[in-house]
Amino acid sequence: MNWTWFHKLGSPKWFYQISGSWLPWLAIAAGVLLTVGLVWGLAFAPADYQQGNSFRIIYIHVPAAFLAQSIYVMLAVAGVVGMVWKMKIADVAVQQAAPIGAWMTVIALVTGAIWGKPTWGTYWVWDARLTSMLILLFLYFGVIALAQAISNRDSAAKACAVLAIVGVINIPIIKYSVEWWNTLHQPASFSVIERPTMPVEMWLPLLIMVLGFYCFFGAVLLLRMRLEVLKREARSSWVRDEVTKTLNAEVVR
């Protein structure tokens, strides 16, 4: 197998160039998918026979919860890559993805609470799924706080990577919480191996929203990482060229 792409990925310059060509496409895909999914889910999908229209919260709650967990797994993978191969870009990815993951966890928790009121009769219960999601939020806060508290960049990278790797144990706990413990939260509506139990006109907009959220994350992550790379590599000549080029293209006062 050819591994040159993997080593190139460690180079901030190569990353900056390749991500520049991906970013507009990810942004367009996110915009289109989220708009289509939102309109479809809010106005065209049929109401649930038990929950009525409150079930429409699923179209933001489930994609945000998926993404919140996926981002944490990505944090752990990037943490391993950063520790093993000393790749600078992996640490940039960990520190720039963590705030997005925290925001997604907030969306999942808040929309879940709002959904819980008409469905369960309460905004919050201390059950396994909800509590493990709250722990996920605190893990994200931990990564963000570590990155800001440690001024030495290498030490901060190592600390964040360790927390990301250790904290990933929470992800299977979140996933199986609805099976291991008695909880109010319903089990997963989706699985990779089985056909969905929902009718197609309900799950298709959900699938579109999930894809839209992933594209959204990709676009925002690249946006954040590109800026961080420019700041970290500010002394190198390619960044100076890049900044001059951008300044000439966009008139910034």
Add this chain to the structure above:
Amino acid sequence: MSFASFGEFLAMGNHGAYVWSAYAISVAVLAINVALPLMARRRYLQEEARRLRREAQQ
């Protein structure tokens, strides 16, 4: 369309307050996630432009 009128769409079968507040908060959070890095990038470019001008004068 699963609603007969726009009024029904807004009411969401008596769940309007829940559905719309959940969507409003989520859209606001997504907007913040786009706006913050864009503003940070703009601020960085402004600082760089100032620095380059200063260096050109010297």
